[in-house]
Amino acid sequence: MRILVANDLQGFKRLTNALRGQDIRFVQTLSEAKQVLETVKFDLIIAGVHFDDSRAVELLQEVRTSRKVCDTPLVFVRTRSSSLANEIKRTLANLQKVYHHNGLVETDAYQEDDLRIRAALLSTLNTIQN
Numbered sequence: 001m002r003i004l005v006a007n008d009l010q011g012f013k014r015l016t017n018a019l020r021g022q023d024i025r026f027v028q029t030l031s032e033a034k035q036v037l038e039t040v041k042f043d044l045i046i047a048g049v050h051f052d053d054s055r056a057v058e059l060l061q062e063v064r065t066s067r068k069v070c071d072t073p074l075v076f077v078r079t080r081s082s083s084l085a086n087e088i089k090r091t092l093a094n095l096q097k098v099y100h101h102n103g104l105v106e107t108d109a110y111q112e113d114d115l116r117i118r119a120a121l122l123s124t125l126n127t128i129q130n
Contacts, residue, residue, distance in 0.1 A: 002041070006033045006059055007048030011079035015046065018117040030055045034062060037069050045074040046121075075121075 002023040005012055012026050025040065027033045029052045045063060047056040056076060063069050 001043045004033065004036060004040075004042045004045045005048075006030075006045065006051045006056070007077070007079065008050055008052075011048040011050065011077065014079040015077065015117070015121075018121050028052065030058055030062070033059055037063070037066070042069070042072055045069075045072055047074060047076055049076055049078050077121075 003019060003025070005015060005019070005024055005026045006028075007015070007026070008028060012028075016024075025036060025042070027036055045059075047059050049056050051059065060074055063072060063074055
């Protein structure tokens, strides 16, 4: 599976083990993501909620309004603790009404090598594929 991971470096490192065996492309800025999405077809986009100074919502808007990639599943991940965790969940729930996304996977409570991260991502992937 070809996956675009739009996250900061810390978040990407947390996901590396969980995505082992997948064809991963990593970007750290919204402009990088837009450029890559113009040229490469992905099966899944994973966007960290803290991506590019919290521009993950802009990425979601870009994806959903682009004819080329509007049907690509997009999953948000939270890879580190935040005092805004509940606010992030409320915001994503509201975004679901306007711009469809495929959920939130919270990994901040687990160690990087914890298999629960992989299980949560794979569970989300299976839901998308079925």
